[in-house]
Amino acid sequence: MYTGDRCTILFQLSSDIAQRHTRLCPSSRCPSSCLLAALFFFHLLDISGWKWLDRYRIHESAEVKSRNLASRWDVVWAVVLQHSVQTMLGIFWLTDAPPYTLSGHQEAMSTIGRILVSIIHRTIGDEAGQDFLESRGAGIVQWLYWWGIPMAQLFFAMFVIDTWQYFLHRLMHTNKFLYKHLHSVHHRLYVPYAFGALYNHPVEGFLLDTMGAMVAEYLSCLTIRQSILLFAFSTCKTVDDHCGYNFPFDPLQILSTNNADYHDIHHQTIGIKSNFSQPFFVHWDTLLGTRMTRKDIETRRNKTKTKTT
Ligand SMILES: [Zn+2]
Numbered sequence: 001m002y003t004g005d006r007c008t009i010l011f012q013l014s015s016d017i018a019q020r021h022t023r024l025c026p027s028s029r030c031p032s033s034c035l036l037a038a039l040f041f042f043h044l045l046d047i048s049g050w051k052w053l054d055r056y057r058i059h060e061s062a063e064v065k066s067r068n069l070a071s072r073w074d075v076v077w078a079v080v081l082q083h084s085v086q087t088m089l090g091i092f093w094l095t096d097a098p099p100y101t102l103s104g105h106q107e108a109m110s111t112i113g114r115i116l117v118s119i120i121h122r123t124i125g126d127e128a129g130q131d132f133l134e135s136r137g138a139g140i141v142q143w144l145y146w147w148g149i150p151m152a153q154l155f156f157a158m159f160v161i162d163t164w165q166y167f168l169h170r171l172m173h174t175n176k177f178l179y180k181h182l183h184s185v186h187h188r189l190y191v192p193y194a195f196g197a198l199y200n201h202p203v204e205g206f207l208l209d210t211m212g213a214m215v216a217e218y219l220s221c222l223t224i225r226q227s228i229l230l231f232a233f234s235t236c237k238t239v240d241d242h243c244g245y246n247f248p249f250d251p252l253q254i255l256s257t258n259n260a261d262y263h264d265i266h267h268q269t270i271g272i273k274s275n276f277s278q279p280f281f282v283h284w285d286t287l288l289g290t291r292m293t294r295k296d297i298e299t300r301r302n303k304t305k306t307k308t309t
């Protein structure tokens with residue numbers, strides 16, 4: 001048996017196992033394990049009593065008890081409920097992907113190759129295009145198929161989730177009925193902490209988080225594995241944005257300035273009509289003039305002080 005044949009068989013076998021595992025195990029469809037890991041990590045920090053953590057807390061730990069209107073049990077109960085709904089919907093919504101076969105990959109790559117040939121010939125001409133494709137064409141097609149297109153799909157899905165959540169979140173603040181009956185529940189947490197990330201009215205949780213994720217998954221044509229990756233990342237990011245710590249380095253905050261400190265401003269009285277963007281980027285806040293930074297708050301307070309003196 002040639003090495004190539006062995007590789008093909010091993011590849012198909014591992015794909016089949018992964019596919020079967022994905023079908024059988026709901027937890028890999030809905031990233032519950034990531035949610036639990038992130039929640040317990042921050043919970044352990046909260047109860048650790050380590051003094052060195054105090055310098056990274058956005059609020060003093062006593063404020064959590066004194067200023068929040070929801071008890072820890074209210075929050076935990078709401079999180080369990082929302083996550084159960086998301087898990088059930090995930091099982092029914094995410095359809096089984098077609099089996100991964102070598103011929104399927106080759107067919108898809110030859111389609112990408114045809115498109116690439118056409119673009120290169122049109123942009124740099126026939127002769128130069130031919131030389132370029134002979135030296136780099138195969139590598140580019142491989143990269144596009146395995147990395148470029150899947151990454152573009154994931155970024156597009158993030159953009160869809162951000163867009164969905166920004167406008168719906170903003171509507172929930174401008175429409176008095178929606179705020180009073182739905183979104184005010186989340187704002188019972190004046191000082192956010194990790195468990196509060198999913199502390200929402202169940203209807204809001206469905207409309208904002210679950211529906212947003214479903215629309216993004218549908219429009220971006222994600223595979224189940226891509227969906228798992230995206231939902232695991234967005235779940236951890238949402239928990240991280242409510243963690244109450246502003247660490248100097250946080251791997252989940254590298255992508256954008258939308259982080260725990262940014263979202264904390266939205267939970268304060270001064271910023272409640274700002275910083276609607278969540279969970280990934282802040283472009284909608286920036287473009288539509290609803291972005292508020294710590295510096296803006298300081299400037300505003302200084303202006304008020306000057307007026308009163
Ligand atoms: Zn809000």
Ligand SMILES: [Zn+2]
Binds near residue numbers: 186192197242263267
């Ligand atoms: Zn929040």
